[in-house]
Amino acid sequence: MFVLFCPHCREKREEEEFGYGGEAFRVRPVAPETADDETWGDYLFMRKNPKGWHWELWTHTTGCRKFFVVKRNTATNAIAGSWTLAEGRNVYDAEGGAG
Amino acid sequence: MREPIPQSPLHAFGLASQARAVDEGCGVWANEIALLGYISLRGNSADPAFVNKVTSVTGVPLPVEPCSFATSGGIKVLWLSPDEWIIVCGGHRLSDILGGLRSGLEGIRSQIADNSGGYTQVLLKGRNALDVLQHASVYDFASLAPGRVVGTTFGKSSVYAHRMDEGFCLLVRRSFADYIWRYLARAAAPYGLGIAALEATGHAGHGVAA
């Protein structure tokens, strides 16, 4: 169990209020109808699944019901921060799109 | 065809007929604030035209601060998310507020939905009201400041809660009202649960006039 800061409600709340949304900033192939099977299969099924820092989506299910991004360490549950999608995208890009 | 008759989702509990004046005999007092008007409103809180128009129609300054609410003239407006609010009003005010919003917000990106059948409210007070909420939810209600509204867990469901009348007001979805009332009544049983007469609590002036 941990506490997450919701960047929309601007409050720290118990994990139980949130739902997990998986890896953040995944890019959908621009033209799925022309993507080859490997590209489309990677998009659908393959995830980074790191041991360590991970950018991920959460949704504030019982509160504002908005999605936001969290940078969480999957090994220790340490949380580096949480941001709206737009703010988080800037931080993610500034880090070179990695953990 | 007969006119539809509004019916509370908690009508089967017969709360109105059990209501009595609050005294020291019970640790928890509760009742449903039944059959009000509920309007779901969505729009851009950064657009002054939207904010000003909504404020002028409802007479309540639109709360744009996260997790806040405002009341004025028997109308209550709760912030639910950065682009979503719920307006609570007496049933007799519903059609003029809906009409005012629909005409006033024409051409302004927004959404207005009459959700009056979709919600109800429960008032919870008494010396053990806080204990009941702590049994039911992960939120630390002791830290809930006046003027704040939070969406949080309630059993396996969720509620929006704010302080009211030295107690709490819970906004619940119709589909979960039965579950939430039963959960609340069971959690309150060890402290003694009384059904509070609403008129005697002075609730009607608190933005929820019937």
Ligand SMILES: [Zn+2]
């Ligand atoms: Zn939130």
